[in-house]
Amino acid sequence: MDVNDLLIFNKGNELAQQNFVPKLDIEPEKIEEILPKNLIRGELRIPDISEVEIVRHYVKLSKINYGVDSGIYPLGSCTMKYNPKINEIVARMTSFSHLHPLQDENEGALEILYEISKLLGEITGMDGFTLQPSAGAHGELVGLLIIKKFFETRGIVKNKIIVPDSAHGTNPASAKMAGFSIIELKSNEHGEVPLDHLEYAMKQGDVAGIMLTNPNTLGVFDRQIKDITKIVHDNGGLCYYDGANLNPMLGICRPKDMGFDIVHLNLHKTFSTPHGGGGPGSGPVGVSNELIPFLPIPCIVSTNKGIVCNYENHESIGRIKAFWGNFGIVLRAFVYILSLGGNGLKRVGQIAVLNANYLKTLLKKKYNLPYDRICQHEFVLSDKYLPNDITTEDVAKRILDYGFYAPTIYFPLVVNGALMIEPTETESKYSLDKFVDVMNQIYDEAKNEPYKLKNAPSNTPIGRLDAVNAARKPILHD
């Protein structure tokens, strides 16, 4: 079947009336007389389509798309928790949604930015925050530019960063964007950072620090975390905390106390703002006192004149985004923190870990669990012992057939055929049990009816797609 017929561009109707433009209430002039002809556009290939057709088209598309509101979304390291509806209502209040970034009389917005900075400070222990970064990777870049500037202003050349092999792919990519080269550190048999290797790497002299995710991507809390940060500090480096996995730490322990100097958070993960199909997110960065002068501009500060913005942060890395960051997202996270409060946040940390361990305990009965210990927010199964040459991808695709979303697959790279599972605190026991039932059934099918996995998914709007050809001869638009 040719999907072209199903694209929006084929639902055009030349007779459609235009409803979205007000009536022109001034006397227009002849365009040709006031705008040179060579600047004027010719053809525009966007059809006129009626509102009914458009709404039906996208409602139809929404029905073949899976979200957290459809069911469990166990995508590891993505923290697919429920997105409270009040967040959406508040973000759409005219007093926020219509606020122009360059207007004054914006005290409400500035107060919110100030207050949430303080709240994130309390949650992470960090002393100062910027809310400018638009996503986690953007926050990483900001954090690394701060490290770069920190050494630059001291006249010290340090152009390498240590990144463990279990790190998110964004870590090395962000480090490179800040001009660093990467020293990859292999995890030890417990999935933790080997201290002797770390010390050796740090001794090289030109190492600016380490980027670490803790709990790491295996869902494991590094028991030697204080030794790690101490070794880095003792050798003149800075410690960067990738906060993608902060959810299980809420109200339990804080990156600053672990010894970190810089932290980025993903508000679209830990703080319940919607993932939106891949953004918009928000990736605030918190720093220790010593690094506050390096934060990007503008900064929000409290003065005797009230809350104001400061455009001249002493040794700032500069501006990293126009205006105020993704305010609409920060606003949602603020509403979430108000709703939960300190007590609620702590419960989030506890139940996120409880749910992950519950799921892990039940799933390891049939699936291989390479790092078998108490996990934090997530855990990683491997493809070891899957019968009949069944692969991780086969299992993932079969999960879709049962109407659930699949875990993160083939990541982290330190586990062969990884299935990385993060249930989050908002899944009920009922939902977790259902997922276990499906996973068990899939295992039995792998043993007895492997073709069901090999041919999966067969119950979705489309079968497995040809990724190789798609990359070889890219078709990217109609």
Add this chain to the structure above:
Amino acid sequence: MDFISHDEKTIVEMLRIINISEVDDLFQDIPKDLIINSLDISNGMSEPDVMDKMREYGSKNKIYPHSFLGAGCYYHYIPSLVDFVISRSEFYTSYTPYQAEASQGYLQAIYEYQSVISRLTEMEVANASMYDGSTSLAEAAIMASIITGKNKVILMEGVHPEYIDVVKTYCWGQNIELKITSEDKLNDTLTEDIAAVMFQSPNFFGDITDVLVLSKEVKDKHPKCLLIQCMTDPTCLGLLKPPGKTDVDIFVAEGQSFGISPSFGGPGLGIFTAKKKYLRKIPGRLVGKTKEVNGDREGFLLTLQAREQHIRREKASSNICTNQALCSLSALIYLVSLGKTGLREIATQNFQKAHYVKKAIASIPGYRILNTKPTYNEFIVKCPNINGLIQECKRVNILPPLQVSTYYPEMLDVALVCVTELNSRDSIEKFIEAAKLAITNKEESAN
């Protein structure tokens, strides 16, 4: 209010299955001295209490019914169906469509977004989105440096000052040298070691560049130098010649005008497009169309991922992962809702109305339009009493235009005026009246 389903009995039951006795045991790997007792944050609130509190914050923001302020963030009408579609929770509660078969709806929508942006800009390739206009421009500079293997770029004056700052930061990160130059000095600055010339049109002050002339000037001198255009209000593409027709290599824009509310400046939408020959160096996600492995049905998937960070790690073309997907969905719905007829009409009205205001202001003694080129929906005007103008605007409930001195202290009395289709004749008349009164007030205070 914590959105957790478990009661105490359930928790006990789950702990039993895990085979530990209490919740604290789950954190046994964490050194004891790192565990905190509690957070110094007030207890949670009920939904009605949160709503009250947020209304209180909201009441401290002043929202004006009329606006003459733009400067990178614009008030355009947003069709009701835009918010209706993006509020479908199948869309907004999903994530990056890694599992294509369970995400066909969103993947098709992104493919349609890439298509509609290609059609609007006439550029050969559009990606799935970037954070915003400013970071798109910065990434374009980096991309040009990767393509050409040169580490110097030229930025023309007239680019949005906040974008200039962002480009500076990114370039410093990558050790790319940035030269800011004016149009008349371009020829001297444009040496062989330049990777790209970046400009904005319509620019920050409203001027529209004749891009064909510029691209000829650049390419005649250095055929391998890339030309990068940026734009802050791409509604003008309903009227103006698109970048694909003027030999632009990379075109980026802020897409907030396409169905996204101002929201204090974010989230917006980074539109990123390029010529096809640069496809494999483009940052960010791309959705492609393909066929089933074992079948003939066509479907959509994330493609060319070998450029991206999760595969290439430090060798990736950018670190971008999460982008602004839901905002690209808004833009898609906006653009197809307007259609070619609506887009032409919107652009024409912005142009006509701004032109009307420009003429009216210019006819008031003491005001002087500073633009020397044609303008779209923004222009700069030297005012006899800019503070008076701002006060008078506020008095009649108009969000006043930008004082350009905010960014350029030397441009003391200059206002950047923005007029869109939403400025009714009534609001225009009030604005003109305010401009007149500002002079009277000045004379009175002088007396």
